[in-house]
Amino acid sequence: MNSIRFCVLPVSDVDTSRAFYAALGCVERGVDGDRWAGVSSDHVALSLCGPTDPKRPAQPAFAVLVDDLPAALAQALAAGGRALPDPDGHVRLTDPDGNHVMLIERGTPSG
Numbered sequence: 635m636n637s638i639r640f641c642v643l644p645v646s647d648v649d650t651s652r653a654f655y656a657a658l659g660c661v662e663r664g665v666d667g668d669r670w671a672g673v674s675s676d677h678v679a680l681s682l683c684g685p686t687d688p689k690r691p692a693q694p695a696f697a698v699l700v701d702d703l704p705a706a707l708a709q710a711l712a713a714g715g716r717a718l719p720d721p722d723g724h725v726r727l728t729d730p731d732g733n734h735v736m737l738i739e740r741g742t743p744s745g
Contacts, residue, residue, distance in 0.1 A: 695734035
């Protein structure tokens with residue numbers, strides 16, 4: 635079963651965002667000053683990327699954990715997704731509205 639693994643959110647202030655998501659019941663999983671914080675709920679983890687994080691995305695991005703990477707990619711592309719180049723070798727694409735999605739195969743080191 636495919637599932638959303640985590641979401642990367644660009645935020646303007648890491649501490650303010652940490653407090654907001656804590657108020658919603660998320661648990662803090664790690665902090666790197668004003669660059670980044672990780673929080674999670676029972677079902678999804680969030681990476682809160684501040685303005686000083688060199689890997690901060692311009693828009694939210696989601697990672698989906700899949701059982702069969704080639705099949706999931708083919709299905710996503712057939713449903714209107716568009717493949718994106720990735721210098722790190724990850725499988726990245728956009729949904730039909732241009733939102734960024736990374737596919738991670740279950741059982742790989744990051745999955």
